[in-house]
Amino acid sequence: IAELNLPKTTKISFPNGKDDLMNFEATLRPDEGYYLGGSFTFTFQVSPSYPHEAPKVKCKTKQPNDEDPLNHEAAAVLRDNPQKFQRNVQMAMSGGYVDNTHFPRCK
Incomplete structure (x- = not known):
């Protein structure tokens, strides 16, 4: 994860700790458009059968x-x-x- 080159508008966190890479949150802070200044968090749950099963993504905001x-x-x-x-x-x-x-x- 450290080698990801994320834009400054995106942050990734691991609520269950960094050992659980299959469950993470991404927070997006748009720097333009209608949602400028907002903070929007999404949860991602990646199944062990990925890529045959799509990740589950939910917007928490x-x-x-x-x-x-x-x-x-x-x-x-x-x-x-x-x-x-x-x-x-x-x-x-x-x-x-x-x-x-x-x-x-x-x-």
């Missing part, structure tokens, strides 16, 4: 995902009113409410 096919509202706001979408993202990352949904602070 709640965020209004406009690309989620179940989130039609966020996609419509992004398409129709990008400024409102930007405000919603900032509100969500600050630990506020977007519509009736509360988002924990992720900065």
